[in-house]
Amino acid sequence: MVWFHGGGWECGSGISDFYGPDHLLDKDIVYVSGNFRLGPLGFLSTETLDCPGNNGMKDQVEILKWVKENIARFGGDPNSVTIFGESAGGASVTYHMMSKLSKGLFHKGIAQSGTYHNPWAQPAHKGVAARRAYKLAKLLHCENSENDWQRMLDCMRKLPADAVTAKLYDFYEWDYEPMIPFPLAVEPNHPGAFLTEYPRDIDHSKLHSLSIPLMAGATSGEGAMRSAAYLNNPELLKAMKEKYKHILPIMLNYDHHDIDKQKEVTAAIDKFYFKNGHNYHMGDHDNFTDVSN
Numbered sequence: 001m002v003w004f005h006g007g008g009w010e011c012g013s014g015i016s017d018f019y020g021p022d023h024l025l026d027k028d029i030v031y032v033s034g035n036f037r038l039g040p041l042g043f044l045s046t047e048t049l050d051c052p053g054n055n056g057m058k059d060q061v062e063i064l065k066w067v068k069e070n071i072a073r074f075g076g077d078p079n080s081v082t083i084f085g086e087s088a089g090g091a092s093v094t095y096h097m098m099s100k101l102s103k104g105l106f107h108k109g110i111a112q113s114g115t116y117h118n119p120w121a122q123p124a125h126k127g128v129a130a131r132r133a134y135k136l137a138k139l140l141h142c143e144n145s146e147n148d149w150q151r152m153l154d155c156m157r158k159l160p161a162d163a164v165t166a167k168l169y170d171f172y173e174w175d176y177e178p179m180i181p182f183p184l185a186v187e188p189n190h191p192g193a194f195l196t197e198y199p200r201d202i203d204h205s206k207l208h209s210l211s212i213p214l215m216a217g218a219t220s221g222e223g224a225m226r227s228a229a230y231l232n233n234p235e236l237l238k239a240m241k242e243k244y245k246h247i248l249p250i251m252l253n254y255d256h257h258d259i260d261k262q263k264e265v266t267a268a269i270d271k272f273y274f275k276n277g278h279n280y281h282m283g284d285h286d287n288f289t290d291v292s293n
Contacts, residue, residue: 006087
């Protein structure tokens, strides 16, 4: 069993202090937990061949290749590999079921509280990844007037890794939103591409994983990770109630739409989740938790 940790592809770790194998090893299982690049180091994309993106997912593919080639030496069966993960790790599992790079590297999947259907797990909308790549270059004083990606990338690659990752906080527009500034990206067609189409556009009848069993589950209260933080902070709660029309599009990843479309989506959310107004509080937080899921 190969574990991919959660953390929005921005944080987290596969170390045993976080996700130990204790209960699994009571069974006849060989457990593998791999680490992969996160944040801008793993998911920066210029939407061009200069830096197509998804390096963190390609790291996961390398983990699976290693397992296929070496797991027999540890008593494992390379012909019976189950990949599983939670939150972004669960979404990673479903992306591997879609990607041609992962074909033949696993045989079963378990997605715990995360799939590529989740709004937060969707690839960046066209133009968004490139804009954020340029913003990162500018924050690191690596931009140039010619918009020469290669020169900007060369400049950023010479910097210490922690100098690059420290700029992640500059992408948050309100509190820690958007939660995932560097999600997966749709790459140009090229050898080694992990994802070249949006999930909604892919012909699922032609996926390599049609015969692979997938078990998926949802955690109904996972949105409490957000709602509890806001409800316990009077300043954030006040801002959410007063500025929700500005905050919700950022929080729920529809701020790439034009203003009229954003208003339309916000009105639909209001009608469904907040029939009684934005009066959520510690004793009545289910609607806010649900919309955060």
